Amino acid sequence: xxxxxxxxxxxxxxxxxxAIGAARGLGFLHTSEKKVIYRDFKASNILLDxxxxxxxxxxxxxxxxxxxxxxxxTTRVMGTYGYAAPEYVATGHLYVKSDVYGFGxxxxxxxxxxxxxxxxxxTGQQNLVEWLKxxxxxxxxxxxxxxxxIEGQYSSNAALQAAQLTLKCLxxxxxxxxxxREVLEVLEQIEAVPIEKPKNSMFTSLHSAPHRRAQRPxxxxxPLHTGHRGGSV
Numbered sequence: 001x002x003x004x005x006x007x008x009x010x011x012x013x014x015x016x017x018x019a020i021g022a023a024r025g026l027g028f029l030h031t032s033e034k035k036v037i038y039r040d041f042k043a044s045n046i047l048l049d050x051x052x053x054x055x056x057x058x059x060x061x062x063x064x065x066x067x068x069x070x071x072x073x074t075t076r077v078m079g080t081y082g083y084a085a086p087e088y089v090a091t092g093h094l095y096v097k098s099d100v101y102g103f104g105x106x107x108x109x110x111x112x113x114x115x116x117x118x119x120x121x122x123t124g125q126q127n128l129v130e131w132l133k134x135x136x137x138x139x140x141x142x143x144x145x146x147x148x149x150i151e152g153q154y155s156s157n158a159a160l161q162a163a164q165l166t167l168k169c170l171x172x173x174x175x176x177x178x179x180x181r182e183v184l185e186v187l188e189q190i191e192a193v194p195i196e197k198p199k200n201s202m203f204t205s206l207h208s209a210p211h212r213r214a215q216r217p218x219x220x221x222x223p224l225h226t227g228h229r230g231g232s233v
Contacts, residue, residue, distance in 0.1 A: 009113065009147065009149040009150065010052075010150075011150060011153055012150045012153035012154040012158075013153070013191075015110045015150070016187065016190065016191050017052055017053075017054070017191075018046065018048065018052060018054045018110070019054075019106070019107060019110055019187055020054075020184065020187045020188060020191065021053055021054030021055070022041075022046050022054045022056060022103070022106070023103065023180055023183050023184040023187055024184055025055060025056040026038060026041065026056065026099055026100075026103060026180045027179075027180035027181050027183075027184055029056075029062075029099075030065070030096050030099070030179065030180050030181075031181065034064055034065070034067075035064070035065030035066070035096055036062055036063070036064060036065060037062065037063050037064070037065050037073070037094055037095075037096055037098065037099055038056065038059070038061075038062050038099050038102075039061040039062055039063055039078065039079055039094065039098070039099070040058070040060075040061040040062075040078070040079045040080055040083070040102075041056070041083060041099050041102035041103055041106065042080050042082075042083040042102060042105070042116070043106050043109055043116070045057050045058045046106075061078050061079060063075060063094065065096050066095075066096075071095065072093040072094055072095045073093075073094050074091075074092050074093055074094070075092055075094055076092065077089055077092050079102075081117065082105065082116040082117040082127060082128070082129070083101075083102040083105045083106075083116055084098075084101075084102065085097075085098035085100075085101035085102065085174065086101070086172055087172075087173075087174055095174040096179075097174040097175070097179070098174060099180070100169050100174075100177040100178065100179070100180060100183065101169060101170060101171075101174070101177065103169055103180070103183065104129075104166050104167075104168075104169025104170040104177075105128070105129055105170070107162065107165065107166040107169060108128055108129060108132065108133075108136075108166050108170075109128065111145070111146055111147065111159070111162060111163065111166065112128070112132060112145050112146065112147055113147030113149060113150075114128055114132075114147075115128065116128045116129070129170060132145050133167070133170055136163040136164070136166055137163070137164075137167060139156075139160060142159060142160065142163050143156075143159075146159055152195075153195065154193075154195060155193050155194065155195050155196040156196065157193055157196075158190050158193040158195075161186065161190045161193070162190055165178075165183065165186050165187070165190075169183065
């Protein structure tokens with residue numbers, strides 16, 4: 001989207017609230033009597049009410065999880081490119097924690113204010129995870145990838161914890177990813193981190209580049225709506 005100063009970006013607190021609500025929803029599915037794998041978790045499948053309470057929508061690709069001691073189910077690869085877990089795309093093996101990867105992608109969108117996929121960005125930057133994941137572990141570079149529109153609304157410690165959580169969710173090996181219950185616990189801890197006294201910022205944000213986009217209006221959809229529909233990867 002082209003920049004539009006009349007559209008207010010979501011605050012840090014609201015972004016956390018959305019993440020917590022979505023994490024709670026996925027956690028419920030994963031811990032139900034018959035584990036359910038959502039399979040197509042992405043920003044545009046998060047519905048928001050007037051108070052920014054998040055609910056997961058569109059269960060068309062949801063699938064029952066493994067049973068009988070199995071670690072995964074094997075199925076045709078479906079979902080949305082950019083959000084689907086790498087092991088699922090490569091093998092068709094779907095784990096409960098394949099959803100955690102998709103959640104990590106959405107977390108990265110919330111931190112940066114950028115879309116998971118954007119062909120308008122320069123070559124090498126079109127896939128958000130491939131582009132920015134290496135920077136999540138570097139405290140100095142983390143400042144440059146955070147959405148500049150919410151600068152001063154969070155502490156550096158909270159941003160670092162959120163980046164570390166995102167990295168864990170994006171682990172290539174599903175066994176090394178946290179459960180959604182663990183993700184929820186960390187998000188609630190981050191929510192409780194107090195804001196530091198504001199300091200003058202001298203860094204240049206990614207959002208000063210030509211590909212900066214404004215936040216979309218809610219219209220009862222996630223503000224990070226990417227416009228992608230569920231389908232084959």
